[in-house]
Amino acid sequence: MVVILWRPFGFSRRLLKLERHSITESKSLIPLAWTSLTQTLSESPGIFLLGQRKRFSTMPEIETHERDSELFSPPSDVRGMTKLDRTAFKKTVNIPVLKVRKEIVSRLMRSLRRAALQRPGIKRVIEDPEDKESRLILLDPYKIFTHDSFEKAELSVLEQLNVSPQISKYNLELTYENFKSEEILRAVLPEGQDVTSGFSRVGHIAHLNLRDHQLPFKQLIGTCVIVIFMTKEINQKHNTFFQVRENKYTYEFDFSKVYWNPRLSTEHSRITELLKAGDVLFDVFAGVGPFAIPVAKKNCTVFANDLNPESHKWLLHNCKLNKVDQKVKIFNLDGKDFLQGPVKEELIQLLSLSKERKPSVHIVMNLPAKAIEFLSAFKWLLDGQPCSNEFLPIVHCYSFSKDANPAKDVRQRAGAVLGISLEACSSVHLVRNVAPNKEMLCITFQIPAAVLYKNQTKNPENHEDPPLKRQRTAEAFSDEKTQIASNT
Secondary structure, three states: OOOOOOOOOOOOOOOEEEEEEEOOOOOOOOHHHHHHHHHHHHOOOOOEEOHHHOOEEOOOOOOHHHHHHHHOOOOHHHOOOOOOOHHHHOEEEEEEEEEEEHHHHHHHHHHOOOOEOOOOOOOOEEEEOOEEEEEEEEEOOOOOOOHHHOOHHHHHHHHHOOOOOOEEEEEEEEOHHHOOHHHHHHHHOOOOOOOOOOOEEEOOEEEEOOOHHHHHHHHHHHHHHOOEEOOOOOOOOOOOEEEEEEOOEEEEEEOOOOOOOHHHHHHHHHHHHHOOOOOEEEEOOOOOOOOHHHHHOOOOEEEEEOOOHHHHHHHHHHHHHOOOOOOEEEEOOOHHHHHHHHHHHHHHHHHOOOOOOOOOEEEEEOOOOOHHHHHHHHOOOEOOOOOOHHHOOEEEEEEEEOOOOHHHHHHHHHHHHHOOOOOOOEEEEEEEEEEOOEEEEEEEEEOOHHHHEOOOOOOHHHOOOOOOOOOOOOOOOOOOOOOOOOOO
16 A cells, blocks of 8 residues: 555646737638638538638537547657656647736626636636736637637627737647646556546545556556555555544544545444444444444444454544443454354343343444355354344345345345345345445345254244255455455
């Protein structure tokens, strides 16, 4: 994981090396020949006559944003670059401009919104290097060619303000700072390959997942987008300690040693809202506490576990920071050991209570790459007579899916591990889209008595579907290279 400190990515407002050229009437065409030519051209598709200045263009009709992309995209020879060379991004574009007195710029700009250049990051009004009392308004090169390109209302305002509609052109040199990061990456990466532009920001660090074809360009992408790359190597030279706020709670941690995803705040809230005061939560992969702490604040009893020693350390710290350390019991165990140890012991006591005293029990398993595998720990976990179905623990298990029907896929894989069908007794919630054709989901169900208890006495009240033959899913999670074995 390469750590790069965040700095806001902006655009330079500097416009360099402006060269002025007046548009003049062509004298190389014989009037009669010109008249004949213009009549012919006017009937040709894709040919635009530019008025009395006798200039014409063979520019095809294409969408403005597509044309803008071509004109203002980085130079083509930067493609394949793996080490950023800012000097290679210099490019000169020809921009039409209108010279006006500086004292009327504000009034005039309101009337020239259509005609003015709308390119983000570039000033539409610049100083005239030849006249300190004047300003130059940069115009849209795809809308304004000559003074005849102005609409009647625009020409009327120019006349009222005593501004000549004469158009001049400037050679405007764009530099690296004038391009957006997405434009730079699209120009550099191999043609036709996707560009990852979205990322999550935590403090002064952002992170995103890179695909295999992007890895050779990771240093360049890091410089452009300012990201943490979720790979195996960690650069410890930078400050990666953070304090973040989520849903009114404060969390502190070392981002290089634990996993934190700010895009899961809504999901943390959703689960928290399912519990009420007095309920019990077992958080199998607790991370730094985004489920455990809000639930504990609702006067619930929480048992939180994480195998990662760093997550365990920051979980202890954050419970104290949010003043819930007396309500959360914290463990540093493998998920299976936690389920078959502390969770089993507590369930035996909780489920033996009288009906009036029995709390609702929730078990959160948020390790999407592997959590379903840990469901096997529930099989015949308890002995004795099953309790009433209404008090059986409720599991919220997270998983990734690339299947065309992700909800069905998750149900089938979870059911295969438990050896029982979950089709009619579970719900699946879509958490978020992780990548193209890859979803993160949460399957929620009560653990069937037939799974949780062994040597149970047959009871119609506790009857469940007969166990299905355990199936092994063909899907492996070898592609989950970026999943850190510690949950949010």
